[in-house]
Amino acid sequence: MRLIILGGPGAGKGTQGQRLCQALNIPCIATGQVFRTAIAEKTPLGCKAAPYVERGDLVPDELAIEFMRDRLTQADTSNGWLLDGYPRTAFQAEELNFLLEDLRQTLDWAIWLDAPVAMMMERSLARSRDDDAPEIVRRRLDLFHQRTIPIVEFYEMRDRLLRIDASLDADTVHADVLAQVNATQNG
Ligand code: ADP
Numbered sequence: 001m002r003l004i005i006l007g008g009p010g011a012g013k014g015t016q017g018q019r020l021c022q023a024l025n026i027p028c029i030a031t032g033q034v035f036r037t038a039i040a041e042k043t044p045l046g047c048k049a050a051p052y053v054e055r056g057d058l059v060p061d062e063l064a065i066e067f068m069r070d071r072l073t074q075a076d077t078s079n080g081w082l083l084d085g086y087p088r089t090a091f092q093a094e095e096l097n098f099l100l101e102d103l104r105q106t107l108d109w110a111i112w113l114d115a116p117v118a119m120m121m122e123r124s125l126a127r128s129r130d131d132d133a134p135e136i137v138r139r140r141l142d143l144f145h146q147r148t149i150p151i152v153e154f155y156e157m158r159d160r161l162l163r164i165d166a167s168l169d170a171d172t173v174h175a176d177v178l179a180q181v182n183a184t185q186n187g
Helices: 013-025 031-040 046-055 061-071 090-103 117-127 133-157 169-185
Strands: 001-005 028-030 081-084 109-114 161-165
Touching: 001 013, 001 133, 013 028, 013 046, 013 081, 013 169, 028 031, 031 046, 031 061, 031 081, 046 061, 061 090, 090 133, 109 133, 109 169, 117 133, 133 161, 161 169
Parallel strands: 001 081, 001 109, 028 081, 109 161
Antiparallel strands: none
């Protein structure tokens, strides 16, 4: 199974992504997490990503795309994966299509965790990570609307979108996602 999970900051991508990967036994590739770890460890990727992540901006597309090209050619991804945080721009979505063509893989579903803005704001502020300060969260929410919502439309037009009500509790959201993924797989 090859899945991407879309949603704004605080929509529950991290929580739902991890639970889904466990349930389906596929690796979870969370770019935000990858960048944060790389920054903490001061790796070359981390040094390049740091100034962007710290102010709530997206890292340049080239950097994100290069990372993903590397990551999806590693052995553990040959039987499936879930991407959390990628693609985040229309350009990344198109590049992912090209990459999958090269790798002769197909995306099963883009799962959109749809939650009201006020709820995403509240949940993000409750986490208190370095990049979860109010003005930075606001920046990330703006970027989500400007840059990531067009990707939702990109997958919707290709009949690859599953829309999930992410305002419900985590267990219900998880059950809904699994039910939709399984229903579409069997049908
Ligand atoms: P969020 O809670 O906003 O969904 P993430 O943990 O997914 O945050 O990402 C944290 C940060 O990492 C983003 O604010 C951005 O700077 C960077 N980032 C993650 N994925 C990407 C990507 N695909 N393209 C560009 N920047 C990214």
